[in-house]
Amino acid sequence: MxxxxxxxxxxxxxxxxxxxxxxxxxxxxxxxxxxxxxxxxxxxxxxxxxxxxxxxxxxxxxxxxxxxxxxxxxxxxxxxxxxxxxxxxxxxxxxxxxxxxxxxxxxxxxxxxxxxxxxxxxxxxxxxxxxxxxxxxxxxxxxDEDAIVVTPETAAKYSLKSIGDLKAVGKTLVAGGGPEFKTRTAGLAGMKDKYGVEFKEFKTLDAGGPLSLKALKDNTIQVTQFFTTQSAIKDNKLVVLEDPEHIHLPxxxxxxxxxxxxxxxxxxxxxxxxxxxxxxxxxxxxxxxxxxxxxxxxxxxxxxxxxxxx
The missing domain is CATH 3.40.190.10 (Periplasmic binding protein-like II)
Structure with missing residues (x-):
C-alpha cells in the first residue's frame, strides 16, 4: 500500500x-x-x-x-x-x-x-x-499489494501465469516502472533472486502511473509493477502474475x-x-x-x- x-x-x-x-x-x-x-x-x-x-x-x-x-x-x-x-x-x-x-x-x-x-x-x-x-x-x-503485471497479449504470447514463467523469456523483454522497482525485493532484485528472472533492459518511468501504463500498452515495455487498489489493472485487463515465492508480502x-x-x-x-x-x-x-x-x-x-x- x-x-x-x-x-x-x-x-x-x-x-x-x-x-x-x-x-x-x-x-x-x-x-x-x-x-x-x-x-x-x-x-x-x-x-x-x-x-x-x-x-x-x-x-x-x-x-x-x-x-x-x-x-x-x-x-x-x-x-x-x-x-x-x-x-x-x-x-x-x-x-x-x-x-x-x-x-x-x-x-x-x-x-x-x-x-x-x-x-x-x-x-x-x-x-x-x-x-x-x-x-x-x-x-x-x-x-494494497504489489503486483507484477503484463498485458493479455504478452501473457498469451509467452504463456505467462507466474513470475517464474518470465525466466525463460526475460532477457528478450523490457521491464519498466519507478526507479525503486529496479532495486527492491518486491521488484527486479527479488525477481532475480527468487525466480532467476533477468531482463534485456529497464526503463525508468513512474511507479504504477500513466507513463508505465502507456509504455505497457504501447509495448515499449512488457513488464511493470502496479498495485492492487488501482483500477488500471481491471480497466485494462492486465494480467497479474502469480507470486509463489512471496517477493510481495501482505x-x-x-x-x-x-x-x-x-x-x-x-x-x-x-x-x-x-x-x-x-x-x-x-x-x-x-x-x-x-x-x-x-x-x-x-x-x-x-x-x-x-x-x-x-
Missing part, C-alpha cells in the same frame, strides 16, 4: 538514519511499540503528517490529518515527499511525525532478511524491527508514528480510521483521485463524513 524514487545521493543519509534497532513490546493503546520507543505523551497539540509520492498515500495522509484536526489537533502537511527511502528518512530525522504505511513493505525496509509472509505474522514482526522512537498502530483490513495499511507524538487521542483517532478502511472502499477512493481527478483532500473529507469515527 506500497509508487512505493530512490535517489542515490541520499543513500548514505538513509543508512545512517537506520541506526539503533532492537526488540519491541505490546502497547496497551492498540498497535505495537518499536524498540526503546520511550514514553508516549499524554497530549499532543500538533504534529506533521507526511506521505509518499503517489495518490493513495496522499489520500490516506489526508484522511489521517483531517481526522486528527477534527479532534482539535493542529496538523502540518508534508505530502508527496518521495519514495520510501526518502519518507522513512524524514520520519527518522523528525521532519515528519506520522506516515501512512504498509505492513510488508515496512517490515522488509527495516529487516531485509524477514521470512514472515502471512498477514498477522508480518504485522507482529514489525515492532522488533523498528528503530528507537518509531511505532505502528493498528493494521487495517484494507490492503501490505495492510497502518500508521507509522513517532512515539513522542503518540498521545492517547492521536492513537485512538487513527485506530478508529483503520477500523473503517476496507480494500474495496480504498480502491474506490483511489479511483476517484487517480482516474476521476478529484482532489485528495476533498475525497478524504467526503469519506470521513460518511464514516464517522465517534
Amino acid at each position: 506500497f509508487r512505493r524514487t530512490f535517489i542515490g545521493a541520499i543513500a548514505a543519509t538513509t543508512v545512517l538514519a537506520l541506526a539503533a534497532c532492537g526488540g519491541g513490546n505490546d502497547d496497551p493503546l492498540g498497535g505495537s511499540s518499536g524498540a526503546g520507543g520511550g514514553s508516549a505523551p499524554d497530549k499532543v497539540d500538533s504534529l506533521t503528517v507526511g506521505s509518499a509520492n503517489f495518490a493513495e498515500s496522499q489520500l490516506l495522509a489526508e484522511i489521517y490529518a483531517q481526522a486528527l484536526e477534527a479532534k482539535g489537533i493542529k496538523v502540518n502537511r508534508k505530502l508527496n515527499i518521495g519514495a520510501r527511502e526518502l519518507y522513512m528518512a524524514a520520519i527518522q530525522d523528525k521532519s515528519v511525525d506520522l506516515l501512512p504505511e504498509y505492513t510488508g513493505a515496512t517490515l522488509v525496509y527495516f529487516k531485509k532478511d524477514a521470512t514472515e509472509n502471512e498477514a498477522e505474522a508480518v504485522y507482529k514482526a514489525i515492532p522488533g524491527a523498528l528503530p528507537k522512537g518509531l511505532e505502528v498502530l493498528d493494521k487495517s483490513a484494507a490492503a 501490505n495492510n495499511i497502518l500508521p507509522l508514528i513517532r512515539t513522542d507524538h503518540k498521545s492517547p487521542d492521536v492513537a485512538s483517532t487513527l485506530n478508529a480510521v483503520q477500523a473503517k478502511l476496507t480494500t474495496d472502499g480504498l480502491t474506490d477512493l483511489v479511483t476517484r483521485v487517480e482516474v476521476k481527478k478529484e482532489s485528495a483532500d476533498a475525497v478524504a473529507k467526503d469519506w470521513l463524513s460518511k464514516n464517522p469515527l465517534s
Whole structure:
C-alpha cells in the first residue's frame, strides 16, 4: 500500500538514519511499540503528517490529518515527499511525525532478511524491527499489494501465469516502472533472486502511473509493477502474475508514528480510521483521485463524513 524514487545521493543519509534497532513490546493503546520507543505523551497539540509520492498515500495522509484536526489537533502537511527511502528518512530525522504505511513493505525496509509472509505474522514482526522512537498502530483490513503485471497479449504470447514463467523469456523483454522497482525485493532484485528472472533492459518511468501504463500498452515495455487498489489493472485487463515465492508480502495499511507524538487521542483517532478502511472502499477512493481527478483532500473529507469515527 506500497509508487512505493530512490535517489542515490541520499543513500548514505538513509543508512545512517537506520541506526539503533532492537526488540519491541505490546502497547496497551492498540498497535505495537518499536524498540526503546520511550514514553508516549499524554497530549499532543500538533504534529506533521507526511506521505509518499503517489495518490493513495496522499489520500490516506489526508484522511489521517483531517481526522486528527477534527479532534482539535493542529496538523502540518508534508505530502508527496518521495519514495520510501526518502519518507522513512524524514520520519527518522523528525521532519515528519506520522506516515501512512504498509505492513510488508515496512517490515522488509527495516529487516531485509524477514521470512514472515502471512498477514498477522508480518504485522507482529514489525515492532522488533523498528528503530528507537518509531511505532505502528493498528493494521487495517484494507490492503494494497504489489503486483507484477503484463498485458493479455504478452501473457498469451509467452504463456505467462507466474513470475517464474518470465525466466525463460526475460532477457528478450523490457521491464519498466519507478526507479525503486529496479532495486527492491518486491521488484527486479527479488525477481532475480527468487525466480532467476533477468531482463534485456529497464526503463525508468513512474511507479504504477500513466507513463508505465502507456509504455505497457504501447509495448515499449512488457513488464511493470502496479498495485492492487488501482483500477488500471481491471480497466485494462492486465494480467497479474502469480507470486509463489512471496517477493510481495501482505501490505495492510497502518500508521507509522513517532512515539513522542503518540498521545492517547492521536492513537485512538487513527485506530478508529483503520477500523473503517476496507480494500474495496480504498480502491474506490483511489479511483476517484487517480482516474476521476478529484482532489485528495476533498475525497478524504467526503469519506470521513460518511464514516464517522465517534
